[in-house]
Amino acid sequence: MDLTFSEEQDELRKVVRSFLAKYSDEAAVRRLAADPRGHDPVLWRRMAGELGLQGLAVPEEYGGSGFGYVDLGIVFEEAGRALLCGPYFATVALAAEALLRCDDERARRDLLPGIASGATVATLALTEDDGRWDAQGIGLTARERATGWQLTGTKTYVPDGHLADLLLVAARTPCGISLLAVGADAPGLDRTSLPTLDQTRKQARLEFTDTPARLVGTEGTAWPALERTLATASVLLAAEQAGGAAAALDAAVEYAKIRVQYGRPIGSFQGIKHKCADMLVDIESARSAAYAGLWALDAGDETETAIAAALAQTFCSETFTRVAGDNIQVHGGIGFTWEHPAHLYFKRAKSSEVLLGTPSHHRELLATRLGI
Amino acid sequence: MEVDFGPAVRDFRDELRDWLADHLVGEFAEHRGVGGPTDGAAWEVRLAWDRELSAGRWLGVAWPEEYGGRGLGLLEEIVFEYEYARANAPYRATVNALDLLGPMLLKMGTEEQKKRFLPPILAVEELWGQGFSEPGAGSDLASVRTRAERDGEEWVVSGQKVWTSFGIHADWLYVLTRTDPDSVRHKGLTLLLLPTDQPGVEIRPIRNLAGQDEFAEVFLSDARTHADMAVGEVGQGWRTAMATLGIERGTTLLPQQLGFEREAEALIDLARERGALDDPMLRRRIVDAWISVRIMRTTNLRTLAELTAGRTPGAQATTAKLYASTRHQQLGHLAMELAGPAGQIVGEDYGLDMRQRSFLLSLAETIYGGSSEIQRNIIGEQLLGLPKEPRP
Numbered sequence: 001m002d003l004t005f006s007e008e009q010d011e012l013r014k015v016v017r018s019f020l021a022k023y024s025d026e027a028a029v030r031r032l033a034a035d036p037r038g039h040d041p042v043l044w045r046r047m048a049g050e051l052g053l054q055g056l057a058v059p060e061e062y063g064g065s066g067f068g069y070v071d072l073g074i075v076f077e078e079a080g081r082a083l084l085c086g087p088y089f090a091t092v093a094l095a096a097e098a099l100l101r102c103d104d105e106r107a108r109r110d111l112l113p114g115i116a117s118g119a120t121v122a123t124l125a126l127t128e129d130d131g132r133w134d135a136q137g138i139g140l141t142a143r144e145r146a147t148g149w150q151l152t153g154t155k156t157y158v159p160d161g162h163l164a165d166l167l168l169v170a171a172r173t174p175c176g177i178s179l180l181a182v183g184a185d186a187p188g189l190d191r192t193s194l195p196t197l198d199q200t201r202k203q204a205r206l207e208f209t210d211t212p213a214r215l216v217g218t219e220g221t222a223w224p225a226l227e228r229t230l231a232t233a234s235v236l237l238a239a240e241q242a243g244g245a246a247a248a249l250d251a252a253v254e255y256a257k258i259r260v261q262y263g264r265p266i267g268s269f270q271g272i273k274h275k276c277a278d279m280l281v282d283i284e285s286a287r288s289a290a291y292a293g294l295w296a297l298d299a300g301d302e303t304e305t306a307i308a309a310a311l312a313q314t315f316c317s318e319t320f321t322r323v324a325g326d327n328i329q330v331h332g333g334i335g336f337t338w339e340h341p342a343h344l345y346f347k348r349a350k351s352s353e354v355l356l357g358t359p360s361h362h363r364e365l366l367a368t369r370l371g372i
Numbered sequence: 373m374e375v376d377f378g379p380a381v382r383d384f385r386d387e388l389r390d391w392l393a394d395h396l397v398g399e400f401a402e403h404r405g406v407g408g409p410t411d412g413a414a415w416e417v418r419l420a421w422d423r424e425l426s427a428g429r430w431l432g433v434a435w436p437e438e439y440g441g442r443g444l445g446l447l448e449e450i451v452f453e454y455e456y457a458r459a460n461a462p463y464r465a466t467v468n469a470l471d472l473l474g475p476m477l478l479k480m481g482t483e484e485q486k487k488r489f490l491p492p493i494l495a496v497e498e499l500w501g502q503g504f505s506e507p508g509a510g511s512d513l514a515s516v517r518t519r520a521e522r523d524g525e526e527w528v529v530s531g532q533k534v535w536t537s538f539g540i541h542a543d544w545l546y547v548l549t550r551t552d553p554d555s556v557r558h559k560g561l562t563l564l565l566l567p568t569d570q571p572g573v574e575i576r577p578i579r580n581l582a583g584q585d586e587f588a589e590v591f592l593s594d595a596r597t598h599a600d601m602a603v604g605e606v607g608q609g610w611r612t613a614m615a616t617l618g619i620e621r622g623t624t625l626l627p628q629q630l631g632f633e634r635e636a637e638a639l640i641d642l643a644r645e646r647g648a649l650d651d652p653m654l655r656r657r658i659v660d661a662w663i664s665v666r667i668m669r670t671t672n673l674r675t676l677a678e679l680t681a682g683r684t685p686g687a688q689a690t691t692a693k694l695y696a697s698t699r700h701q702q703l704g705h706l707a708m709e710l711a712g713p714a715g716q717i718v719g720e721d722y723g724l725d726m727r728q729r730s731f732l733l734s735l736a737e738t739i740y741g742g743s744s745e746i747q748r749n750i751i752g753e754q755l756l757g758l759p760k761e762p763r764p
């Protein structure tokens with residue numbers, strides 16, 4: 001049983017946490033949240049150059065350092081804690097994973113090293129206007145012309161789609177669902193930033209008009225690979241959510257210790273103390289949910305991963321939102337202000353809840369996968 | 373429900389599986405899943421089953437050989453509990469002495485105490501009850517009033533204990549007493565081992581809400597025990613008692629929750645039979661029940677992994693009880709809802725089926741071993757460092 005973290009993993013957590021405390025503090029988060037691009041290329045280069053975070057779990061043969069998902073999960077947990085702004089989730093949890101999962105050795109060799117080195121910002125464009133995260137939701141079409149593949153249609157709610165250098169696009173072809181790669185400068189690509197409730201993670205709408213693209217993997221066979229990508233991303237997002245919830249609890253506890261009402265710290269009242277205790281119970285349970293997914297991924301067990309991923313998204317989504325809301329409650333009036341960071345976590349929680357599909361969607365996935 | 377604990381313990385596991393397959397038969401097999409500290413009707417069978425386990429040397433797997441144990445490690449003990457739960461073997465009648473008193477003696481007892489008491493525990497020759505709670509000292513255990521005074525080579529003990537599980541069967545009690553009459557709260561307490569077979573001890577059963585004689589009240593009037601029956605230092609009983617409560621929670625939580633998993637699976641089967649899976653509200657609650665038991669499992673495995681790696685368990689080891697007890701009650705409510713009106717009919721003499729019993733008994737899980745409210749205080753104050761409640 002190695003369901004515990006090793007000393008190296010504890011060390012990784014420490015390093016990432018102190019790095020993010022320095023470069024993704026509240027001031028940085030607010031600056032990037034207010035910036036329409038929401039991306040700091042200097043920070044991005046540091047993440048890659050100093051810590052190798054973009055390529056952490058990318059196999060060495062593609063330019064990464066070949067660590068496991070438990071390690072990557074630690075980074076996501078810390079990124080969630082620090083409310084890291086920028087295209088880390090889009091690039092690492094979505095795009096890199098999609099490339100790793102579709103059977104196309106050449107595409108992997110061409111595209112992954114750029115991601116791992118921090119040179120390429122990438123994302124996965126899957127959802128369309130109806131916001132569905134299933135195969136039926138994919139309407140954008142790809143056709144093979146004499147000159148190669150072309151895309152026509154619209155993708156929206158694409159995480160960091162406004163700035164990604166590389167877009168992996170799920171499209172419908174005569175054979176079924178296929179995955180295609182598009183460069184940011186491709187002709188016939190029109191990108192619009194979408195103003196988001198959660199300003200710490202940006203989204204874009206992409207319009208494709210006969211946009212040339214490169215087929216990744218075999219035509220018509222992308223859905224199973226995309227499903228596995230979504231499962232992996234679900235687990236990583238769950239880790240991020242658990243980390244965000246932990247930070248919200250830390251803030252609540254800090255405040256409950258110092259805020260005095262009726263002559264004593266509010267944290268000595270059971271109404272507040274018990275609320276904080278319940279937050280911790282949920283957070284530890286959310287960690288279990290996320291870690292189970294990470295272990296399943298490292299064990300290479302696909303059935304188990306699919307189940308654990310749906311479970312983790314259901315539970316961690318609801319937990320983060322609840323805990324972030326309770327943090328506002330513990331803070332009273334001050335928690336309701338723009339100046340206080342509590343709302344940043346609450347909004348991140350609420351948007352993460354639907355980022356890869358709602359808790360209801362994941363509950364249903366879980367039910368189906370369990371044969372219920 | 374498969375967890376691989378690695379090659380080192382695979383032989384041990386296989387031996388145990390074979391043994392269980394050979395011995396958990398006949399009458400014993402019929403009592404699979406029978407639970408609760410005292411299931412009156414099944415008591416004799418359960419004792420016989422414990423003796424069967426003892427004969428197979430499966431009790432005290434991690435206890436030193438000199439006291440009758442197998443001298444193996446924590447990992448083997450965990451594997452034992454896991455396989456035991458997997459086989460759905462009857463709830464052990466000796467669980468109190470095995471899980472609480474034994475480990476406490478191993479940690480804090482004198483050599484004489486270990487030699488005297490541990491082998492009979494493993495041989496199922498002496499049964500034990502835990503006498504901590506009193507009518508006025510439940511959550512607030514430090515307000516214990518049962519007094520013990522020295523009289524020559526003996527302690528003389530008077531007071532009242534309550535909610536003593538297995539009390540009516542206990543040959544011995546380990547009781548928390550106040551040995552310094554002028555002391556208050558945590559100070560001046562001593563933990564004493566006390567034989568029940570004497571005039572000063574009266575034990576009356578208390579029926580629980582399921583109709584079972586689960587626990588007892590114990591009246592002590594000038595009951596006597598020998599001077600060297602104090603565990604730990606005289607006056608330091610609080611520390612000894614806390615050590616007992618803190619012992620190896622992880623190893624007992626995992627099997628208990630494997631039982632919950634089994635209930636969740638039975639619930640899904642029942643829902644399928646009833647065609648309830650198409651009802652979106654029920655479907656949602658069923659999936660949530662499944663999520664709960666799966667999370668309990670992972671949380672426990674995290675704790676066990678930390679224990680076996682020699683690490684100090686993290687916060688999840690403490691939060692697990694609150695989560696599990698709350699969620700298990702929800703599971704019970706859902707099971708009863710799915711059972712519908714038929715679930716409301718009991719057998720002769722208030723005879724309960726497994727589902728009814730588990731549901732009703734789950735009401736105690738948020739009370740014993742520290743109520744949910746006390747758990748929240750502990751989590752808030754000890755894990756989160758929030759200021760203590762004002763206390764007199």
Ligand SMILES: Cc1cc2nc3c(=O)[nH]c(=O)nc-3n(C[C@H](O)[C@H](O)[C@H](O)COP(=O)(O)OP(=O)(O)OC[C@H]3O[C@@H](n4cnc5c(N)ncnc54)[C@H](O)[C@@H]3O)c2cc1C
Nearest residue numbers: 502503504505510511535536537736739740741742743745
């Ligand atoms: C099935 C079962 C088996 C048991 N077996 C044993 C045994 O073998 N040996 C033994 O010694 N004891 C045993 N107990 C006793 C158990 O430990 C106590 O019942 C428990 O500690 C609660 O104490 P109480 O019953 O006096 O309730 P009380 O302490 O009176 O609590 C009543 C209510 O008030 C709440 N409350 C109390 N204090 C606070 C506070 N500070 N803040 C907020 N809320 C508070 C409680 O949470 C509860 O909801 C058993 C109990 C049960 C139910």
